[in-house]
Amino acid sequence: MPSQKIFATPQDAEAAFYEALERCDADAMMDVWAEEDEVTCIHPGGPRLVGHATIREAWRAIFANGMRLKLRLSQATTLSTPFAVVNTVLEHFSTPNDQAVGAPVVATNVYVRGATGWRMVAHHASAVPPSSLADDSRILH
């Protein structure tokens, strides 16, 4: 069943992506993704996932572990075109009492504009070396 959500801007889609990630909400997460067989998702250290259904199952498995984490984003970049946007951002996860969980990661997030607004078509995340964090002044979230 196609998603009912409409994202009027890529920023709206990205905000919904990270909100769903932090809330461990697989349905809200998949509302953000284009309903296509060619969408791709790569979690840090994981295999490449291809297609809406496969990506959905992977998020469900990740969220099923029950661990709720705090998420902070920093150092965002945006490349904007009328029909496609590529964002990158550093993701920092921590426990509710502010213990860092794992290494920070850099994510490349791609959104395209279709008949029903903006949707994510690709998410690629991988660990970042500590030297990347020297300039961490642009805290977003």
Added chain:
Amino acid sequence: MPSQKIFATPQDAEAAFYEALERCDADAMMDVWAEEDEVTCIHPGGPRLVGHATIREAWRAIFANGMRLKLRLSQATTLSTPFAVVNTVLEHFSTPNDQAVGAPVVATNVYVRGATGWRMVAHHASAVPPSSLADDSRILH
């Protein structure tokens, strides 16, 4: 100075990207990239690089080590829209006598169509776990 090359399709741009990578040709590599400050490049295990000039310097440093490697691509995916294309592909590097070099990596490559044809706007590459290679039947290169 703007690039003189015109890539009529995203496939042409991707072919030029991997040819430049295999030939260690930084000028040919940068002909593929959009001349913008917001383009992004992430090499496996490396920091996020932002902007045409920064990305150029990084490719020059990589190519300056003088090591010429064979490159094989497999398991490509393509998500096509009229003005943007997202490709993913597995990259396998080896020495001229076929010794594998490093782990295979998955790359997410994003191209957009502008006034002067198709250009790369993002490249994100990271190591792939061995389990990703189980279905390696679609050899491309």
